[in-house]
Amino acid sequence: MYHSKITGLGFYVPDNVVTNDDLSKIIETNDEWIQERTGIQERRHIIPGKDTTTSMGVKAAEIAIKRSGLDKHDIDFIVFATLSPDYYFPGPGVLVQRDLGLKTIGALDVRNQCSGFIYALSVADQYIKTGMYKNILVIGSEVHSSGLDMTSRGRGVSVIFGDGAGAAVLSREEDLTKGxxxxxxxxxxxxxxxxxxxxxxxxxxxxxxxxxxxxxxxxxxxxxxxxxxxxxxxxxxxxxxxxxxxxxxxxxxxxxxxxxxxxxxxxxxxxxxxxxxxxxxxxxxxxxxxxxxxxxxxxxxxxxxxxxxxxxxxxxxxxxxxxxxxxxxxxxxxx
Incomplete structure (x- = not known):
């Protein structure tokens, strides 16, 4: 029996900062209204053609793998959580495997929206605990901006969401008091x-x-x-x-x-x-x-x-x- 331990973390957000004032120029809203209801001051939106759900996940993953001290070929499995895949199918897990240049390891996509990363973490944790895999890459990545109603009709939802990605490497831990x-x-x-x-x-x-x-x-x-x-x-x-x-x-x-x-x-x-x-x-x-x-x-x-x-x-x-x-x-x- 093993535990799984987070050995590397990384995140990536687009360069394009969108403030509440920026949104107020295209939507009937204002900074005070947004902050009072959500606490949000700004968010990141992708620049079309530069970032995708997969590419952001890859960038976050590269940072996490480097910090874990592992070689990318030490990764045994990928679990990718998103509600905004690049394609209707296939999911982004296989695209990460391709873009990172990994071996023909398995890739699993998780569709549990806001709970997706913890669900993905739980799946990875079980695989490691049972001894099936030793090092698993877990990613959460989203592109919301291209799918929002950026008009006053949709302001109750559209002001809330932003784009970005985060990743963690889970590795086998024999000390059952850790991880x-x-x-x-x-x-x-x-x-x-x-x-x-x-x-x-x-x-x-x-x-x-x-x-x-x-x-x-x-x-x-x-x-x-x-x-x-x-x-x-x-x-x-x-x-x-x-x-x-x-x-x-x-x-x-x-x-x-x-x-x-x-x-x-x-x-x-x-x-x-x-x-x-x-x-x-x-x-x-x-x-x-x-x-x-x-x-x-x-x-x-x-x-x-x-x-x-x-x-x-x-x-x-x-x-x-x-x-x-x-x-x-x-x-x-x-x-």
Whole structure:
């Protein structure tokens, strides 16, 4: 029996900074309105033709592999989490394998949206714990900007999301007091339509239908979110899954050295921080700079917190996420 340990971290965000004031020039909104509701000040959008979901994932992965001290050919498997693949199929996992020039290792794509990175981390953790693989590359990467309704009609969603990628290398750890102690995954599909992108989809409106109708009022291919309903469910599920992870490892809230929540909305993170009575130095948020990058948000935040020296050897680190599906998850890590 083994544990898996994060041995390398990396992230990449596009150079194109989009401020709230920039959005106010094309959408009926303003900096105060956005910050009051989300805490976001700016986000990154790709420059078309320069960055893609895969290329950003590759850049984050290259940094993570270098920091792990491994050669890229030591990687045994890839798990790639995204809701915004370059192609409808194949998924970006195989594209990373190609672009990194890796051997014919397996590549798995995970579609769990905001919870995607923790789901991917959990899959990788199980493979390593059972001895199947020794070093696994886990990536979360998203391009939202090209799929948002950048008009006043879509402002409730479009001001929230940004583009970026984060990556982690998980390696076998024989010391069972270190590494990923446990992961906890949940879903509640009855609320799938409360946070959804309906089209194109094989069970509904496909590309040919959209093109044939040419309906400017068709919103099915833009994200829909029932914001208040999502918020109310998020704060409950965040709390539950954090407590579940702590209880599984006989830990108390006081044992948390760093909580990295999915960067969905700063107000959700602040609610959870207040509920658990955590100090500012026990919670890391960077949604102010990057917006909600869905599956990329936790690895970006985790990497940045580590780079800033906010995570040290021996720390208890908690990851938690909630999002479309609904799905939610947590991971408890002894650094």
């Amino acid at each position: 990923i102690l446990s992961t906890h995954l949940h879903a509640e599909g009855q609320y799938a339509e409360e946070l959804i992108l309906k089209a194109p989809g094989m069970g509904g409106r496909w590309v040919s239908d959209i093109l044939a109708d040419n309906d400017p009022d068709d919103e099915s291919y833009f994200p829909h979110m029932n914001g208040q309903f999502v918020f109310k469910n998020a704060v409950v599920r965040f709390s539950e899954v954090i407590n579940e992870g702590l209880e599984a490892n006989n830990l108390q809230v006081a044992d948390i050295d760093m909580l990295i929540p999915h960067q969905a909305n700063l107000r959700i993170s602040q609610f959870i921080q207040n509920k658990f009575k955590l100090r500012d130095d026990q919670v890391f948020n960077n949604i102010q700079k990057y917006g909600n990058t869905t599956a990329a948000s936790i690895p970006i935040a985790l990497t940045e917190a580590w780079e800033l020296g906010k995570i040290k050897s021996g720390d208890t680190v908690v990851l938690a996420a909630f999002g479309s599906g609904f799905t939610w998850a947590s991971a408890i890590i002894k650094w």
